[in-house]
Amino acid sequence: MASSKDYYEILGVDKQADDATIRKAFHKKARDLHPDINKEPDAEERFKEVNEAYEVLSDPKKREFYDRYGSVDGYGQGPSIDDIFGGGFDMGDLFSSFFGGAASGGGSRAVRLDGRDMGASIKITLQQAATGCSKEIAYNRLAPCHSCNGSGCAEGGSQVSCSTCHGTGQVVTTQRSFLGQMQVRSVCPDCNGTGVTIDNPCTECQGQGRTPDRERVSVKIPAGFRDGQQLRVEGYGEAGVRGARSGDLIVTVIIEEDERFQRSGDDLHVRAEVSIAQAALGATLEIEGIMPDEVVEVTIPAGSQFDDEVRVQNMGMPHLRRDGRGDLIVHIDVVVPQKLNEHQRKLLEELAESMNEQVNARRTPWQRLRERLS
Ligand SMILES: [Zn+2]
Ligand SMILES: [Zn+2]
Missing domain, CATH: 1.10.287.110 (DnaJ domain)
Structure with a gap:
């Protein structure tokens, strides 16, 4: 030419x-x-x-x-979109994956009817994580239509092959581009790619079989659950089109920080105050545990120092889905008394003397008066 x-x-x-x-x-x-x-x-x-x-x-x-x-050589022989992408490429796929529509399988006529998974999160306390608990979540989803039970059909309605795409779920349009004409397949707008329409659609859901709804679901969180762990509630995600499988609801559990306990795996760390006498002589303390009304006995050995740790076995968080608990690790805070009466001061002075320690024994009259009154 x-x-x-x-x-x-x-x-x-x-x-x-x-x-x-x-x-x-x-x-x-x-x-x-x-x-x-x-x-x-x-x-x-x-x-x-x-x-x-x-x-x-x-x-x-x-x-x-x-x-x-400057010529028409090669016009109309340009590669089609199928050639560029190795054949079997489906513009419908591309568009739908961009726009979140019903995706169709490459080359096949299958379309996505199933509902998608959804995400939600709930906050619980550390105590609730220790005992396990049930929590209700309220959220919005496309739920199966109550009016038609998800079928999409009104009374006496039935599913028929889509007349726009003749049941294929796809329509082919010809588009111009610098490559020449291109055949572009896309999801049929009348049946959303399902190939099926309803002759007498449910008015509540316009034949979709699902409607926006405020959903409430109770979620059972087992004892020992960790912060950020997820639970899957089957069938509580987005409802499928016309009774197709619903997605799942994936619940992320967030455990609030606790004022007293710090968690490390299934172990719990807690601080306990002991006096200098208790630290020196040893003592048995009773402290509140993580479980409701739980009292934990902690044995402070004689000669304990500030920040020493006492491990109480089996008093931490319960192990998830198995027997037993982690440990409770008690960090010792040795507290020095800030106020002493005369008798107490005398005893301490005697202690210092017997240990050959220099202390500030001399006091102003004003200090003496205060001690006598206290
Ligand atoms: Zn309906
Ligand atoms: Zn159609």
Whole structure:
């Protein structure tokens, strides 16, 4: 094929000529050069050229291609979208994955009817995590339609093959691009790619079988659950189209920080105050445990120092879904008395003396008075 003919010159029009001007110019040239009328030797050849020029310039796509590349060589032989993406590529897939619509399987006619999973989160206290608890979650979802029980059909309605896409779930449109014409498959807008419509759809859900709803679901959190762990509540995600499988609700459990206890795996850390006498002589303390009304006995050994740890076995968090508990680790805070009465001061002074320790035994009259009164 001749490649660099100037079709505008052949028709005698300029490059900005509109369709009407081109058509008029063609008609005139065609009349003048028609082999039945024009007996010049090159008339037939020129007549063919005029036809060729008109064929290109009267077709907006071809004209655009010609304007861009200076020839129509290769026009219409450009790769289709299928070729570019290795065949079987489905524009419907691409569009739907971008826009979250019903996705269709590559090449197949299957469409996504199942509902999607949804996410939610709930906060519980550390005590609730220790005992296990039930919590209600309220959230919005597409739920099965109450009116039609999810079928999408009103009384006496039934499912019929979609007339727009003839049951294929896809429509094919032709689009122009610099590559030439492209066949683009997309999800049928009338049946959302299902290939099926309802002759008498439920008015509540417009035949979808699902409607927006405020849902409440009770979630049981087992004892020993960890912060950030998830529970799957089957069937409580987005409802499927017309009774197809619902997605799941995935609940993330957030455990609030506790004022007293710090969790480390299934062990719990807690601080306990002991006096200098208790630290020196040893003592048995009773402290509140993590479980309701739980009292834990903690044995402080004689000679305990600040920040020493006492481990109480089996008094931490319960292990998740198995027997036993972690440990309770008690961190000792040795508390030095800030106020002493005279007798107490005397005892401490005696202690210091017997241990050969220098202390500030001299006091102002004002201090003495205060001690006597306290
Ligand atoms: Zn309905
Ligand atoms: Zn359809």
